[in-house]
Amino acid sequence: MNQNTRNIVFLPSVKPDNGTGHLRRCLEICDTLNEIAWTLGKNIRASVLINQIGDRLRALDKIVDLYRRVPVVEDMESTQWDTIIVDQRRSDNELVMDLQKRCVLIGLDETGELRDTCDYLIDTQLSGPSLSEPNESVLAFRGPKQRRKTAPDTIKKILITFGGEDPAGLTPRTCRTIAAKCRSTGESITAVRGPSACLWNLPAGVKIMSAPSQLRELLHQYDLIITSYGLTAYEALAAKTAVILVNPTRYHEKLARSAGFATAKIGTLGRFFGPGAPLRVRQLINRLDSVRTELGIPEEGAGFDGLAKTADILCNLVSNVPTRCPVCHSSNAIAIARNPEKSFFRCGVCRMVFLKHFREEKKTYGPSYFFDEYKRQYGKTYLDDFESIRKISGPRLNRMRKYSGPSASLLDVGCAYGPFLAEARERGYRCFGLDLAQGAVEYVTRELQIQAVCRDFLNFDPKNDLHEGSFDILTMWYVIEHFENIDAALQMAAKIITDGGLLCLSTPNIRGISGIANLKAFLEKSPNDHATVWSPRLAKSVLKRYGFLVKSVRVTGHHPERFPGLRGLAGRILMPLLMPLSKVFRLGDTFEAYAVKKEDLV
Incomplete structure (x- = not known):
């Protein structure tokens, strides 16, 4: 093979x-x-x-x-x-x-x-x-290829079928009831005996059809199908014949009614024969037409094929896709959100939220990522936005200064075109950059005159690539969530940061107002290349596993307009109050974490 x-x-x-x-x-x-x-x-x-x-x-x-x-x-x-x-x-x-x-x-x-x-x-x-x-x-x-041209007005030919096994023995009981009712009216009755069904004693005159290979292609020949909830009920619906369900359990009865089918007890089936039957049959057909329309089963043309769609x-x-938690490798995880492309799971051990993406898609971080995609999202290219990004680096560096020396060595993982590195160098740090995008690395090296290397962080060798044995500070601004193998990434970070050194990161916050108000929508919008989804509390517990103690968390990305229920006059009155409220309760949709390495794990 x-x-x-x-x-x-x-x-x-x-x-x-x-x-x-x-x-x-x-x-x-x-x-x-x-x-x-x-x-x-x-x-x-x-x-x-x-x-x-x-x-x-x-x-x-x-x-x-x-x-x-x-x-x-x-x-x-x-x-x-x-x-x-x-x-x-x-x-x-x-x-x-x-x-x-x-x-x-x-x-x-x-x-x-x-x-x-x-x-x-x-x-x-x-x-x-x-x-x-x-x-x-x-x-x-x-659905069957053969279908009736019109629905039946009266019931002359009846097919009774309760699947390939009929474990509840509904076939003989139904046959006896219908046969007794039809003795004087002359309806034809056929019972299907499935390959796994018992042998029955059926009333005289009831025909037996033994284990047909394609029962659905015979349904159009009958005016009424009596079955239980399952495949045959839907196949009869697609064949445009009348169908009544006699269900073996409450579970099947609940499913049948939820789908809109007509159901009956065996003893009440006789109302569809004799006086008053035509009206009841018409009511049944109208009901089935509504069910057929609601399900999207076409009136004409080729048979419906949901199995092919499946x-x-x-x-x-x-x-x-990952079958275990990317942090602790446990298989104990529960799905918290699903859509046709992806599933999000929360680990039952370490609580990490991680993505399983089921479509063939490989994200590349070339020029189009920083120019075309960035412009579609923000209205300008990354280089057009360079000074704005550099400006927001100031508060980050101010916070870092509390835990690092003035001339510390700093590696920015995912440095892009280097706005953070430019500001950090201005403040006295010895700066180095690492990124997957060759064009970005060339810009940092040529235009900013900062040493940088194009390399996957998991394959990074600081001595060979940058002639540095370790770094005092390692930063990952909106990078940590991109690592599919987050365990290896954090082990690498712990390996190359000096004892007492600093790991700084920023990432989307699942416990921000967007995630709290509508978790499904928040995760739906999460980019497909975000392998993990974090919160401040989760960052503290996960980073602790790798020898880091989170010293400071700064919640960012406050958006009062994302609070639910802000409509009309009430919304206009509350809006000015929501920004301070968001800050007090740390409801921003992103956050930064600053963690000190407490011990050398290597």
């Missing part, structure tokens, strides 16, 4: 009494995912894992045989997986703990503990209202 292949495995529930829907869905999505990847030339190989341990669905192999193109594996250890997609409805804790140690985890309609801990979460309409915000919400079913989402997710 190609070592660059992205190996994906689906882990569906195959336990008895859970139905066959999880397995069928995984097999279909897996098949579609491989097809899409092949078409796009992506090196992806998706498989389905059929767990061989514990109780399994009866006749499981018959279901799998319907999808002969899908690779099936029986051992999790057979391959080094990059991504595991879990479709278990409610994963048990032991499974979660095992999977989290392996690779990227994607939950599909997950309602258990994995919901808050999986890297990426996809909900479908079939899962009902979200328990917590997913990354994506998609209607994950495939597969396309999975095809475009990257798997090289």
Whole structure:
């Protein structure tokens, strides 16, 4: 197998009494995912894992045989997986703990503990209202190619189907009720026996359809489908036939009503036959038309294919995201915000908030970053803004002076075009710069006459690169959040700062007014190259791990206009009071931390 292949495995529930829907869905999505990847030339190989341990669905192999193109594996250890997609409805804790140690985890309609801990979460309409915000919400079913031209006016042909297993035994009970009601009216009744269902004794005259391979393509032939909440209900909706749900549990009943379907107890199904039935059928059809419109299922044309959309989402997710906390390397983390591109997690051990970004994107820090992008955001280029940036360096240097000597050596990591270095040199510091942008380093060296080097900080060698063994001060102004490997970055900082030396940083503040008022919106706007999100309290605890004692915190970025509820007259009255309030309660959206190295960790 190609070592660059992205190996994906689906882990569906195959336990008895859970139905066959999880397995069928995984097999279909897996098949579609491989097809899409092949078409796009992506090196992806998706498989389905059929767990061989514990109780399994009866006749499981018959279901799998319907999808002969899908690779099936029986051992999790057979391959080094990059991504595991879990479709278990409610994963048990032991499974979660095992999977989290392996690779990227994607939950599909997950309602258990994995919901808050999986890297990426996809909900479908079939899962009902979200328990917590997913990354994506998609209607994950495939509509039939064959559809009715018009909805039925009367019920003549009835199909009864309760999935591939029917663990509650609803089929024989429903057949007996309908058959008794239809003896005098002559409706045709067909019951589907799934591959994992028991054998039944059904009333005379009821036809049996045994384990059809593509049931959804037969639904248009019937006027009424009686089923329970699940894939078939949505497929019948797309086929433009009437559908009534008889649900085995309160959970299924709740999901069905939330989606807008008509539900009934077995004993009340007779109202759709005999006197008054046409009116009730018309009411049912109108209700289903509303549900179909709300879900966006097209009236005409090709069948709805939510499974292909789900597969396309999975095809475009990257798997090289951090699976552990970048500070303490714990896998104990809870999702605090999700959107289609990224998830934010808070570590349960060190409390660091960190990003998992799932789109292929590599940030470069060349001329366009400092000129085009900077101008789009601030209305001027970085060099146009040079003197303004230099001016705000003054308060930083004033604070630094309390903890450093007048001629201390200073390394500015992420120095850009050097406005801070220019001001620091003016105040007597021996200055050095480091940046990833070659053009910026050349400007600092040539125009400012300050020694600088173009280097990744994690690969920086102070003796070879700048002929310095260590530095009295290391500054990172809006840089610390960019390190994906923050552990290595802080270890490097501790290594090259002298004992008693100073680490100074600035970064966005998750505990500022924007993060407090609307955490989801704050994180949504957080740039994709910000790997971690800090607060003053978090800075103190994290830096302490690396031998730094935070001596001073300066909260900056105060924006009274970002306080919620500032509308009309009340807003105009309160606005002048909010700036001092923001400063007193330290509600600025950015902050600076000044920390002294207390011990040599190397």
